Each structure stands twice: as structure tokens, then as C-alpha cells.
Amino acid sequence: MKPPKFEYHAPRTVDEALALLGRYGGDAKVLAGGQSLMPLLNFRLARPAALVDLNRIPSLAFIEESGGRVRLGAMTRQRTIEFSPVVAQRLPLLKEATRWVGHLPIRTRGTIGGSIAHADPSAEYPAVLTALEGEVVARGAKGERVIKAADLFQTYLTTTLTPDEILTEVRLPAMAAGAGYALEEFSRRHGDFAIIGIAAVVVRDGQRCKTARLATAGAGPVPVRLRAAEEILERDGLGEAAIEAAARKATELVDPDSDIHASADYRRHLTGVLTKRALVRAIGVARG
Amino acid sequence: MADMMTVRLKVNGVAHEGRCEPRKLLVDFIREDLGLTGTHVGCEHGICGACTIIVNGESARSCIMLAVQADGAELMTVEGLMQDGKLHPLQEAFREHHGLQCGFCTPGMLMTALDFLRTNPSPSDREIREGISAVLCRCTGYQGIVNAVRAAAATLRGGR
Numbered sequence: 001m002k003p004p005k006f007e008y009h010a011p012r013t014v015d016e017a018l019a020l021l022g023r024y025g026g027d028a029k030v031l032a033g034g035q036s037l038m039p040l041l042n043f044r045l046a047r048p049a050a051l052v053d054l055n056r057i058p059s060l061a062f063i064e065e066s067g068g069r070v071r072l073g074a075m076t077r078q079r080t081i082e083f084s085p086v087v088a089q090r091l092p093l094l095k096e097a098t099r100w101v102g103h104l105p106i107r108t109r110g111t112i113g114g115s116i117a118h119a120d121p122s123a124e125y126p127a128v129l130t131a132l133e134g135e136v137v138a139r140g141a142k143g144e145r146v147i148k149a150a151d152l153f154q155t156y157l158t159t160t161l162t163p164d165e166i167l168t169e170v171r172l173p174a175m176a177a178g179a180g181y182a183l184e185e186f187s188r189r190h191g192d193f194a195i196i197g198i199a200a201v202v203v204r205d206g207q208r209c210k211t212a213r214l215a216t217a218g219a220g221p222v223p224v225r226l227r228a229a230e231e232i233l234e235r236d237g238l239g240e241a242a243i244e245a246a247a248r249k250a251t252e253l254v255d256p257d258s259d260i261h262a263s264a265d266y267r268r269h270l271t272g273v274l275t276k277r278a279l280v281r282a283i284g285v286a287r288g
Numbered sequence: 289m290a291d292m293m294t295v296r297l298k299v300n301g302v303a304h305e306g307r308c309e310p311r312k313l314l315v316d317f318i319r320e321d322l323g324l325t326g327t328h329v330g331c332e333h334g335i336c337g338a339c340t341i342i343v344n345g346e347s348a349r350s351c352i353m354l355a356v357q358a359d360g361a362e363l364m365t366v367e368g369l370m371q372d373g374k375l376h377p378l379q380e381a382f383r384e385h386h387g388l389q390c391g392f393c394t395p396g397m398l399m400t401a402l403d404f405l406r407t408n409p410s411p412s413d414r415e416i417r418e419g420i421s422a423v424l425c426r427c428t429g430y431q432g433i434v435n436a437v438r439a440a441a442a443t444l445r446g447g448r
């Protein structure tokens with residue numbers, strides 16, 4: 001189908017974009033990569049009065065590392081992230097996750113800000129943001145605020161961003177040198193959204209586990225941080241029994257839904273299987 | 289119509305100008321306004337890949353881009369592959385290795401493969417499969433396409 005009528009604006013600065021959003025009072029939508037919003041418009045599931053296109057705001061696309069963290073502008077393309085040396089070195093989990101996001105011709109347009117603001121429960125970037133305890137910067141008429149991952153995702157396709165705010169930046173702490181990481185995912189075809197995805201980070205000290213991080217995609221309306229499973233590893237180490245116990249705990253921590261792709265029981269089962277796989281692989285590549 | 293906008297862009301090196309509503313999809317602009325019907329349109333929501341073209345050097349779905357977003361852009365469509373009356377090595381390989389049957393997915397397959405081989409000039413078969421998973425083909429069963437992309441990669445590496 002074709003999109004309904006809308007007014008179109010392509011501002012050059014964030015201030016202009018915010019003024020436009022203010023002018024439409026909640027009836028305008030921000031257009032980033034369009035890889036989720038355009039299908040919704042074509043299906044006429046979204047009918048905004050206006051689109052405010054961020055693609056001509058150069059200041060929103062950047063990757064910068066400083067003071068132990070990496071800042072990514074909201075309009076940074078998924079493909080830029082995939083091939084970024086800074087990301088490869090400091091955020092290898094984000095790089096690995098990116099290869100699971102759609103396909104090359106999707107990633108050329110799709111952005112990190114759009115992926116996070118869209119908050120699809122099966123998307124990879126929200127799981128990475130959650131696992132790495134990142135935060136986002138939102139700008140609105142009243143100024144700027146920083147929102148932690150844990151406070152961002154509310155439910156399906158819903159965040160705590162208000163309609164007159166623009167997500168301008170994603171901030172992720174650089175991963176510890178030698179940290180092990182893995183993103184394990186199951187989907188029917190490569191490039192489909194995850195039925196279940198598990199992001200894992202392990203910082204090891206021999207057989208001891210200094211830090212474990214686990215977060216899900218597809219296991220409920222928002223990404224789930226599997227803290228109680230992480231604690232098992234941090235307490236009991238990285239042996240086989242601890243991995244098994246953590247994977248079992250993971251299945252208890254999620255409350256997935258059934259849909260046409262998979263039943264809740266199957267998703268719960270997969271959560272355990274993929275947690276184990278992600279941990280084994282993360283521990284395998286961890287140094288220290 | 290009040291809200292018509294001007295779009296100026298280059299397609300396959302040729303400058304074009306048109307006027308359209310902001311809601312006009314880029315693929316429809318290319319096909320209807322510019323008369324370049326080589327680019328196909330299938331699902332209109334980003335899934336099938338038939339509409340894939342090259343936008344400023346990178347592959348993109350033209351059914352989930354607006355024509356007005358391409359103002360000032362350089363596009364390449366399947367019509368731009370052939371040079372001086374000679375098929376592009378990818379096109380040659382698709383013909384040679386039965387990479388197409390009905391041809392509906394072919395423009396999108398070719399443009400996707402073009403960009404894929406630029407990012408990965410020596411792909412494994414597994415990587416080729418992952419690369420072309422971006423485009424759906426209802427005819428070939430994909431094996432001919434994998435063979436064609438593998439062969440084209442070798443030719444392109446050879447610098448032809």
C-alpha cells in the first residue's frame with residue numbers, strides 16, 4: 001500500500017526539528033532510517049500529520065570515544081556501526097549484534113537511535129543497551145535529560161521518551177579489555193527479528209567471574225536483564241555447573257508471550273538454551 | 289496539489305527533476321515519474337528486496353524511502369549495470385548459472401549482490417547465503433543465485 005498524506009519537513013538542526021515537533025503538538029513523527037516507520041506508513045498503521053526527517057541533520061551522526069565510554073549519535077547508521085573500528089575495539093558486543101539486525105540494505109539506512117526509540121521487544125540493540133547498562137540522551141523543548149536503559153523501555157514499542165522529544169545520543173561504557181561477549185539468537189531466517197536473543201558479557205579472572213551481564217530480546221514486552229542468573233556466575237564462577245544453573249535461572253526470570261512465531265513455553269525453553277550457548281561462547285573468548 | 293515538492297537527483301549518471309507529493313515512495317517515483325521500470329516493487333514494506341537500488345553508493349530498499357528524501361542523491365538502478373552494450377559480470381554470471389527464472393527478484397538481487405561484494409569481495413558460500421537472504425526469490429531455490437554470486441565475485445576480483 002501507499003502512505004497516507006502528511007506534511008514533510010527536513011530540518012538541518014536539532015533545534016529546528018524540536019520546534020517543528022512542538023508546532024504539531026504530538027501529531028508529528030520523527031523519521032530516522034525509516035526501516036520500521038515507513039512500513040507502518042505504507043500499511044497506514046501510522047497516520048501522522050507530519051514527518052520530521054532527521055536525515056539532513058549532520059550533527060546527529062557520529063561515533064566518539066572518550067573517558068571510558070563511547071557516544072553514538074542517534075542517526076549513526078547500523079552499517080556504520082558494523083564497520084566502525086572504535087566499535088570493533090571498544091564495543092565488540094554491539095558489532096556482533098549488528099550483524100543480526102536485518103540485512104545489509106536495511107542497515108545502510110537503519111539507525112541506532114531509531115532502533116532503540118522504536119523499542120521492538122525482539123530487536124537486538126535494546127538488549128545490548130540493557131546488557132551494557134547504557135543510557136540515551138533525549139532533547140526536548142525543556143532541555144536535555146539522560147535516561148538509563150533500565151528506565152527507558154516501558155512495554156511493546158513504547159519508551160519513556162515523550163512525543164516532543166528527540167533521542168539524540170546513545171552512550172555505552174566501553175567494554176573491559178579482554179571481556180568475553182556473545183550474542184546468540186534464534187530466528188527462522190537470517191535477518192528476521194529474534195524469536196529469542198541473548199546478549200552476554202563476561203569479565204573473568206581465571207575461573208572466577210568478576211562481572212556477568214545477560215539481557216534478552218524477544219522474551220517479553222521489554223528487554224529483560226537477567227540479574228539473578230548473573231549473580232550465580234559472579235558467586236560460583238564459570239564452571240559447567242554454574243553455567244547450567246544460570247541458564248536454568250534465566251528461564252525463571254522471563255515471562256514471554258505466545259504469538260504466531262512461537263509459544264511462550266518454547267520461548268522460555270530457548271531462553272535457557274541460548275543463555276547457555278552465549279555464556280559458553282563468551283567465556284571461551286574472554287581473556288584474563 | 290498544494291504540497292508538491294521538487295526532487296532533483298541523478299540516476300545512473302543522468303540528471304532528472306520531478307515534482308511529487310511528499311508521500312510518494314522512491315520506487316514509484318523511479319518507475320512512474322522517471323519511467324525506469326527495471327526496479328521492481330513487490331511487498332512495499334521492506335521485506336522482499338525486489339526494489340533494492342544503490343543510493344549514494346549503498347544498497348537500500350526504495351519502497352521504504354520517500355522520493356523527497358532522495359533529493360540531491362545519486363542513484364543507481366539495474367539499468368545502470370550494463371556498460372557500453374556489455375552485461376555487468378554479475379549479470380553475465382546470473383545468466384550463466386541460472387540465477388533467475390521469472391526475473392521478478394533479479395533487479396533487487398543484482399543490486400544487493402553488487403553492494404554485498406563490495407563489502408566482502410571474497411565471500412564464503414555461507415556469507416553469500418547470508419548476503420542474499422536480504423532478497424526473496426520464489427523461483428530458483430537460491431542455489432543458482434549462490435553459484436552466480438560466487439562466480440561473479442571471482443570475475444570481479446580478477447578486475448574485469
Ligand SMILES: Cc1cc2nc3c(=O)[nH]c(=O)nc-3n(C[C@H](O)[C@H](O)[C@H](O)COP(=O)(O)OP(=O)(O)OC[C@H]3O[C@@H](n4cnc5c(N)ncnc54)[C@H](O)[C@@H]3O)c2cc1C
Nearest residue numbers: 032033034035036037102110111114115117123167192334
Ligand atoms: C526486512 C527488515 C528486517 C529487519 N530486521 C530487524 C532485526 O532483525 N532486528 C532489528 O532490531 N531490527 C530489524 N529491522 C528494523 C530496523 O532495524 C530499523 O532500522 C529500526 O527498527 C528502526 O530504526 P530506523 O532508524 O529505521 O527508524 P525509523 O523507522 O525511522 O523510526 C522508528 C520509530 O522510532 C522513532 N524514532 C526514530 N528515531 C528517533 C529519534 N532519534 N528520536 C525519537 N524517536 C525516534 C520514529 O518516530 C518511529 O516511531 C528490520 C527492518 C526490515 C525492513
Ligand code: FES
Nearest residue numbers: 330331332337351
Ligand atoms: S518492494 Fe521493497 S522490499 Fe519488497
Ligand code: FES
Nearest residue numbers: 389391425426427
Ligand atoms: S527468479 Fe522468480 S522470484 Fe526470483
